[in-house]
Amino acid sequence: MSAPRPEKGLRARKGPGPLLEGRDTFRELEASRDRPVIEGLLQRAVPHDYLLPILDRWLRARGVLGAFDGKELVALLRLDDLEEGEGWIGAIRVAPERRREGWGRRLTHWGLEVARELGMSSVRLIIEDENTASRALARRLGFRSVAAMSHVVGRTTGGQIGAPRAMRPPTEPEVPEPGSLEGVRALGGYLLTTVPRPMRFVRATRERLLREAKEGTLGVVGKDPREGLCLLGPPATSGRTSESQLRLLAPLGTAAVEIFETACEKTAQDGSLLEGFLPVAGPWLGALQERGWVSGEQAFWGERIQLYEVEL
Numbered sequence: 359m360s361a362p363r364p365e366k367g368l369r370a371r372k373g374p375g376p377l378l379e380g381r382d383t384f385r386e387l388e389a390s391r392d393r394p395v396i397e398g399l400l401q402r403a404v405p406h407d408y409l410l411p412i413l414d415r416w417l418r419a420r421g422v423l424g425a426f427d428g429k430e431l432v433a434l435l436r437l438d439d440l441e442e443g444e445g446w447i448g449a450i451r452v453a454p455e456r457r458r459e460g461w462g463r464r465l466t467h468w469g470l471e472v473a474r475e476l477g478m479s480s481v482r483l484i485i486e487d488e489n490t491a492s493r494a495l496a497r498r499l500g501f502r503s504v505a506a507m508s509h510v511v512g513r514t515t516g517g518q519i520g521a522p523r524a525m526r527p528p529t530e531p532e533v534p535e536p537g538s539l540e541g542v543r544a545l546g547g548y549l550l551t552t553v554p555r556p557m558r559f560v561r562a563t564r565e566r567l568l569r570e571a572k573e574g575t576l577g578v579v580g581k582d583p584r585e586g587l588c589l590l591g592p593p594a595t596s597g598r599t600s601e602s603q604l605r606l607l608a609p610l611g612t613a614a615v616e617i618f619e620t621a622c623e624k625t626a627q628d629g630s631l632l633e634g635f636l637p638v639a640g641p642w643l644g645a646l647q648e649r650g651w652v653s654g655e656q657a658f659w660g661e662r663i664q665l666y667e668v669e670l
């Protein structure tokens with residue numbers, strides 16, 4: 359496994375200028391100047407926000423946009439440039455006492471304007487199905503769902519269920535066309551990047567799979583890469599669980615159980631926990647359940663999540 363890729367954010371480009379609307383200001387936030395108000399907003403916006411323990415790393419890249427009522431920061435989000443015309447919005451947060459006033463909509467709308475100015479032609483984000491407010495906000499801005507998945511956190515059972523098979527890196531000729539992979543199709547034609555945190559979905563191309571193979575984050579289980587192929591990110595720290603390390607998994611082949619159990623075993627070897635995104639369509643969840651994986655015991659599949667996209 360190579361070192362994690364640096365966060366890209368918007369730093370490679372000239373950032374956006376501020377937008378002034380009466381007493382309201384929309385501008386890019388700066389770690390050196392705005393860190394205390396950013397931290398304060400995150401503390402109030404979401405209980406145990408997963409961003410707080412990783413705040414300094416998260417702020418290192420540019421791309422955090424904020425909305426101010428006078429001097430008060432009331433909303434923020436992060437816009438990342440995923441290159442190749444793709445953008446990613448994450449961490450939309452509005453101060454609890456200022457919700458339903460249009461701040462989320464106006465800031466996200468500005469974020470999409472910025473994305474367009476920076477040359478992005480589509481922007482994606484993920485939302486948990488239970489997050490009614492966020493889904494309403496995304497719909498209002500023209501986002502549509504392109505893939506449904508289940509968020510999984512798993513731990514190996516120590517071989518109780520099945521013997522995990524070896525995982526090996528693919529050779530270059532073995533890296534398949536993404537279109538031939540059921541996992542890619544079930545994820546709407548996208549790949550989960552294995553940049554440890556935060557995760558993003560990028561358009562699946564063979565170049566991107568080859569890049570992952572080069573970085574050592576693509577693993578083959580068994581003989582045929584079209585059946586047993588997964589993206590397994592390097593260990594990463596997350597504030598989301600009490601675990602200090604986890605690895606992200608996105609299964610791409612059809613051999614659901616083999617991929618999952620093997621990836622669980624591999625993560626356990628370095629003391630980390632497996633976090634994955636199993637497509638709701640396709641064999642994954644059903645195959646694991648048939649094999650005896652039970653939510654809440656060896657694994658948890660909790661929130662249903664959808665990937666949303668808007669064309670600019």
Ligand SMILES: CC(C)(COP(=O)(O)OP(=O)(O)OC[C@H]1O[C@@H](n2cnc3c(N)ncnc32)[C@H](O)[C@@H]1OP(=O)(O)O)[C@@H](O)C(=O)NCCC(=O)NCCS
Pocket residue numbers: 403404449450451452453456457458459460461462463464484485486489490491492494495498
């Ligand atoms: C989701 C969130 C950002 C929305 O921000 P907001 O400023 O309250 O949203 P807005 O006032 O701009 O509303 C945008 C649209 O969503 C709708 N909406 C907002 N909250 C809603 C709710 N709780 N239920 C139903 N609809 C809601 C509004 O009616 C509006 O639609 P409309 O213009 O057609 O009337 C805010 O609730 C929040 O910070 N939540 C906690 C953090 C979070 O979940 N972030 C998202 C992670 S992806």
